[in-house]
Amino acid sequence: MKQLELTPRLRAAAELVREGSSLADIGTDHAYLPVWLLLEGRISRAIAADLRPGPLERARATARQYGCSDRVDFRLCDGLTGLYPGEADTLVIAGMGGETIARILEGAPWVRDAAVTLILQPMSAQPDLRRWLWQAGFGLEQERIICEGEKLYNIFLARFGVASPMTAGEEWAGRQCPELDQPLRGEYLSRLLKKAQRALAGLERSTEGKDSPRAGELRQICRELEQMEQEWNTWQR
Numbered sequence: 262m263k264q265l266e267l268t269p270r271l272r273a274a275a276e277l278v279r280e281g282s283s284l285a286d287i288g289t290d291h292a293y294l295p296v297w298l299l300l301e302g303r304i305s306r307a308i309a310a311d312l313r314p315g316p317l318e319r320a321r322a323t324a325r326q327y328g329c330s331d332r333v334d335f336r337l338c339d340g341l342t343g344l345y346p347g348e349a350d351t352l353v354i355a356g357m358g359g360e361t362i363a364r365i366l367e368g369a370p371w372v373r374d375a376a377v378t379l380i381l382q383p384m385s386a387q388p389d390l391r392r393w394l395w396q397a398g399f400g401l402e403q404e405r406i407i408c409e410g411e412k413l414y415n416i417f418l419a420r421f422g423v424a425s426p427m428t429a430g431e432e433w434a435g436r437q438c439p440e441l442d443q444p445l446r447g448e449y450l451s452r453l454l455k456k457a458q459r460a461l462a463g464l465e466r467s468t469e470g471k472d473s474p475r476a477g478e479l480r481q482i483c484r485e486l487e488q489m490e491q492e493w494n495t496w497q498r
């Protein structure tokens with residue numbers, strides 16, 4: 262049988278799962294991540310949950326193909342609604358928009374517990390998710406930046422407990438310090454800055470946009486990202 266290979270994005274998320282965790286993969290689709298962890302012997306059981314029957318059927322097919330159907334619980338549910346509070350100590354929510362991830366977490370107060378590890382991989386709205394996390398009391402313990410094809414992806418490791426407020430620029434790019442182990446950070450900052458500058462230019466072209474509060478916010482974000490980029494480049498010398 263062909264070995265199950267994860268894409269770099271899913272592999273990076275899987276590598277953050279501590280050995281022996283009780284895992285739930287929310288929005289599992291093919292269930293590649295939990296099945297890979299089971300095959301590697303890093304976990305002994307997993308919950309694979311999805312909102313829709315089609316993806317959950319694909320998850321069942323993967324588990325069957327790799328001979329681990331008896332070690333996966335399949336749940337058809339929205340977010341965490343199909344789990345008992347505390348049923349898993351590690352939650353992976355990958356491949357969804359940041360706002361959806363925040364909504365899923367908002368709906369499950371039991372995840373506000375330092376014993377629960379969150380591994381989150383937002384496909385969009387990363388600033389909204391970072392903001393939601395710190396405002397809800399979650400600390401971002403680690404962020405990984407992964408390149409797959411041309412795209413960069415973020416993976417957050419978060420836990421309820423010590424949260425500190427972030428500036429708007431930090432919500433865009435994550436907090437940085439010289440010790441940060443993020444080889445792709447320079448490229449990430451440069452892409453974010455271009456994105457913020459494009460958004461600002463678009464807003465300024467519309468006559469009302471010039472003085473709008475959003476334009477002011479974006480100007481501040483661009484300034485912060487520029488400073489972060491300079492600071493990061495200095496640290497790399």
Ligand SMILES: C[S@@+](CC[C@H](N)C(=O)[O-])C[C@H]1O[C@@H](n2cnc3c(N)ncnc32)[C@H](O)[C@@H]1O
Binds near residue numbers: 287
């Ligand atoms: C793009 S796939 C991601 C699959 C896998 N997690 C990954 O990262 O490769 C997104 C999956 O999330 C599921 N999904 C979307 N909203 C969801 C929700 N509120 N609760 C559970 N699953 C959801 C979709 O049905 C879909 O199967």
